[in-house]
Amino acid sequence: MKSVESVAFLLLDIGRKLHGFWDAVPAEFQIRETARKDCSCPDMKKKLCLSIVFVLIFSSASFAGKALDIYVIDTEGGKALLLVSPSGQSMLVDAGFPGYNDRDAIRIEEAAKAAGVRKFDFLVVTHYDMDHVNNVPATVARIPADTFMDHGPAVAKDPVTTKAVAAYLDAAAKAKRVVLKPGDKVPLKGLDVLVVTSAGNVIHSPVKGAGFPNPFCSSTPSKSVDTSENSQSVGLLYTFGKFRMLDLADLTWNKELELMCPNNPIGAVDLLMVSHHGYDASNSQALIHALHPLVTIMNNGLRKFGAAVVLKTIQSSPGLQAAYQLHWSENAPADNPPDEFIANLWDSPDGKWIKVSVEPSGKFTVTNARTGISKNYK
Ligand SMILES: [Zn+2]
Numbered sequence: 001m002k003s004v005e006s007v008a009f010l011l012l013d014i015g016r017k018l019h020g021f022w023d024a025v026p027a028e029f030q031i032r033e034t035a036r037k038d039c040s041c042p043d044m045k046k047k048l049c050l051s052i053v054f055v056l057i058f059s060s061a062s063f064a065g066k067a068l069d070i071y072v073i074d075t076e077g078g079k080a081l082l083l084v085s086p087s088g089q090s091m092l093v094d095a096g097f098p099g100y101n102d103r104d105a106i107r108i109e110e111a112a113k114a115a116g117v118r119k120f121d122f123l124v125v126t127h128y129d130m131d132h133v134n135n136v137p138a139t140v141a142r143i144p145a146d147t148f149m150d151h152g153p154a155v156a157k158d159p160v161t162t163k164a165v166a167a168y169l170d171a172a173a174k175a176k177r178v179v180l181k182p183g184d185k186v187p188l189k190g191l192d193v194l195v196v197t198s199a200g201n202v203i204h205s206p207v208k209g210a211g212f213p214n215p216f217c218s219s220t221p222s223k224s225v226d227t228s229e230n231s232q233s234v235g236l237l238y239t240f241g242k243f244r245m246l247d248l249a250d251l252t253w254n255k256e257l258e259l260m261c262p263n264n265p266i267g268a269v270d271l272l273m274v275s276h277h278g279y280d281a282s283n284s285q286a287l288i289h290a291l292h293p294l295v296t297i298m299n300n301g302l303r304k305f306g307a308a309v310v311l312k313t314i315q316s317s318p319g320l321q322a323a324y325q326l327h328w329s330e331n332a333p334a335d336n337p338p339d340e341f342i343a344n345l346w347d348s349p350d351g352k353w354i355k356v357s358v359e360p361s362g363k364f365t366v367t368n369a370r371t372g373i374s375k376n377y378k
Pocket residue numbers: 077078079129131132250276277
């Protein structure tokens with residue numbers, strides 16, 4: 001029995017060292033030392049101790065083997081992104097459009113069910129435009145959220161936005177609400193989520209290993225000043241092991257330049273969520289080319305954005321391996337990628353998502369739910 005115990009503890013030690021698992025174990029379950037002591041007791045207790053040890057070993061292995069899953073949900077030109085961390089915690093970023101018989105809330109619920117998510121630990125509202133915030137109440141009526149996060153007071157003062165923000169704050173008042181500013185982290189267990197833009201502000205310190213001059217700034221002129229809600233978007237940088245993903249929601253052109261020029265504080269990313277549904281009021285070369293993404297995913301609709309000039313900027317980005325779109329774009333018939341990279345074709349039923357599964361090694365798989373075909377990157 002002694003040798004079995006030794007092997008168990010040895011395996012636990014190896015599991016902890018290999019997977020960094022021990023830090024993720026709540027203190028009350030960190031029984032290694034006490035178990036070692038208590039296991040010098042009668043048989044029944046010894047068996048219980050060993051069971052706990054083996055559960056920890058196998059939990060360690062399964063935690064380490066799990067991927068980060070990201071569902072880019074089709075809301076016909078709105079935004080809804082579901083992330084499920086290997087820790088089991090989840091986060092929804094925006095909730096698509098309201099109405100259409102609860103179309104987008106139903107689609108979000110379907111993705112959540114597929115991911116085994118019964119509540120969102122965090123729900124981030126990037127800004128207060130209709131395709132991002134208005135559907136939050138209908139969505140949380142189906143799947144509740146523990147903590148709501150946003151950029152703070154609305155800059156848009158029109159009656160439609162004011163009403164939508166009031167309804168959102170009503171929903172948030174039943175849970176916890178946090179206002180995000182650049183430099184904050186979303187405390188999603190198992191994943192590093194850094195706020196890089198919020199309420200028109202950008203991070204000023206580069207992330208580790210970044211901060212070099214951006215060669216694309218000099219050839220990227222600014223555009224007219226945008227004072228809309230888009231310019232307030234919460235932008236998030238995700239790091240999971242060696243994988244990095246940037247999602248700036250609908251952040252507009254001049255704010256991109258504020259963030260990315262003259263020095264690039266982000267560095268390179270593996271996956272870029274194309275901003276603003278592929279609208280050319282966003283998506284400068286100084287953003288996309290400087291980030292050097294391997295893969296991009298665009299949350300456009302059939303007729304909502306997916307602008308030809310943006311598709312061209314993406315396709316000419318150095319090092320790009322694949323550009324995915326939620327929809328074939330009627331605004332750029334000659335510039336769409338091959339069908340295999342499009343989740344919803346012009347004549348196919350809508351509502352297919354794109355799923356990304358990421359390993360800590362940085363390898364990731366992108367699955368087109370329309371075709372069921374997965375491709376590996378990195
Ligand atoms: Zn939008």
